[in-house]
Amino acid sequence: MKELKTAGVRLPDSPLVPYPSRSLVPERDVRYAPVLEAGRLGIDFGGLTAVDDFTLTIGRTEIAGLIGPNGAGKTTVFNLLTSVYQPTRGSILINGMPTAGKSTHQVSRMGIARTFQNIRLYNDMSVIDNVKVGMHNSVRENLLAAVTHGFGYRKAERQAEATALEMLDFFGMADLAHAQAGSLPYGAQRRLEIVRALASGPLLLLLDEPAAGMNPSETAELMENIRRIRDTFQIAILLIEHDMNLVMGICEGICVLNYGKVIAKGSPADIKANPTVIEAYLGKKGAKDDAEG
Numbered sequence: 001m002k003e004l005k006t007a008g009v010r011l012p013d014s015p016l017v018p019y020p021s022r023s024l025v026p027e028r029d030v031r032y033a034p035v036l037e038a039g040r041l042g043i044d045f046g047g048l049t050a051v052d053d054f055t056l057t058i059g060r061t062e063i064a065g066l067i068g069p070n071g072a073g074k075t076t077v078f079n080l081l082t083s084v085y086q087p088t089r090g091s092i093l094i095n096g097m098p099t100a101g102k103s104t105h106q107v108s109r110m111g112i113a114r115t116f117q118n119i120r121l122y123n124d125m126s127v128i129d130n131v132k133v134g135m136h137n138s139v140r141e142n143l144l145a146a147v148t149h150g151f152g153y154r155k156a157e158r159q160a161e162a163t164a165l166e167m168l169d170f171f172g173m174a175d176l177a178h179a180q181a182g183s184l185p186y187g188a189q190r191r192l193e194i195v196r197a198l199a200s201g202p203l204l205l206l207l208d209e210p211a212a213g214m215n216p217s218e219t220a221e222l223m224e225n226i227r228r229i230r231d232t233f234q235i236a237i238l239l240i241e242h243d244m245n246l247v248m249g250i251c252e253g254i255c256v257l258n259y260g261k262v263i264a265k266g267s268p269a270d271i272k273a274n275p276t277v278i279e280a281y282l283g284k285k286g287a288k289d290d291a292e293g
C-alpha cells in the first residue's frame with residue numbers, strides 16, 4: 001500500500017485497552033476508543049425539532065452511512081458535528097474531547113473535516129491553492145513565522161506545496177495542480193473538494209452527498225477512492241448519500257434518520273431487511289426488491 005509521507009493521521013502504535021465498542025460495526029476498531037461519540041443530540045429551530053435523541057458512535061476506521069428521506073435531519077447532524085450549530089441538547093466527543101462551545105475552526109483542529117452538498121471551491125484559485133487552503137490546520141503556526149521569520153515561512157510554504165502535490169497525485173490530479181479550480185469538470189471538482197478536506201489531516205471525514213450529480217462510472221471511481229482514503233489514511237468516514245448502491249456497497253455500518261430521529265442502525269444487510277426502514281424510507285416495494293436483490 002502506498003504510504004504518504006506527510007498527510008493523514010495514523011492510529012497510535014500501541015493499542016489502547018480493549019474498548020467496549022458501541023459503534024456501528026462493533027467488531028471493527030475494538031481496541032481503539034471511537035473517533036466520534038454523539039450522545040442524545042438534539043436541536044430545535046424555534047418550534048421545529050430538526051434532530052432529537054441522536055446517538056451515534058463511530059469507530060476509528062469505520063466507513064459509515066447516514067441516510068434518510070429528504071428533510072430527515074442529515075445535514076443538520078453534520079452541522080452539529082462541525083459546530084456550525086450548537087446543539088440544544090446532548091454532547092459530542094471527537095477523539096474523546098467535547099466540542100461544546102467550540103468554533104468550527106476549533107472543531108476542525110480537533111479532527112473533523114467535511115465536504116458540502118453543493119461544491120464550495122475557490123473557483124478563481126488554482127487547484128493546488130485550494131488544497132493549500134485546506135491545510136491551514138497544519139501550517140497555521142508557520143503563518144506566524146511569516147511575520148517573525150521570513151525563512152521559516154518560505155520553508156513551510158515549500159513543504160505545503162510538496163504535501164499538496166502529493167495529495168493531488170494520490171487522486172490522479174497532480175497534472176491539474178495549476179489549472180483553475182472552476183474550470184475542472186464536475187467530477188474532478190468533487191474529487192478536489194475531498195482532497196481539500198483531507199488536507200487538514202482529519203480523524204473523521206464527513207462527506208455530504210459525494211455522489212450527487214455523478215454518472216455511474218464516476219460513482220464507481222468515488223467508491224474506490226473512499227475505500228482507498230480509509231485504508232491509506234486509517235481514518236473514519238461518515239457519508240450522507242441518496243445513492244443506495246453506493247451506500248450499501250461501501251458502508252460497513254448505516255444509521256437511518258427519519259423526522260430527526262434514529263430509526264435504525266446496523267449493517268447494510270440489517271438495514272435492507274429492517275421493516276421500519278422499508279416503510280419509512282426506502283418505500284415498501286423498492287426496499288423489498290433491493291433486499292432480495
Ligand SMILES: Nc1ncnc2c1ncn2[C@@H]1O[C@H](COP(=O)(O)OP(=O)(O)OP(=O)(O)O)[C@@H](O)[C@H]1O
Nearest residue numbers: 045048049050068069070071072073074075076077
Ligand atoms: N437553520 C435552520 N433553521 C430552521 N430550520 C432548519 C434549519 N436547518 C435545517 N432546518 C430544518 O431541519 C429539517 C432537517 O433539514 P436537513 O437539511 O438537515 O435535512 P436533510 O436530511 O439533510 O435533507 P436533504 O436530504 O433534503 O438534504 C428540515 O425541516 C429543515 O427545514
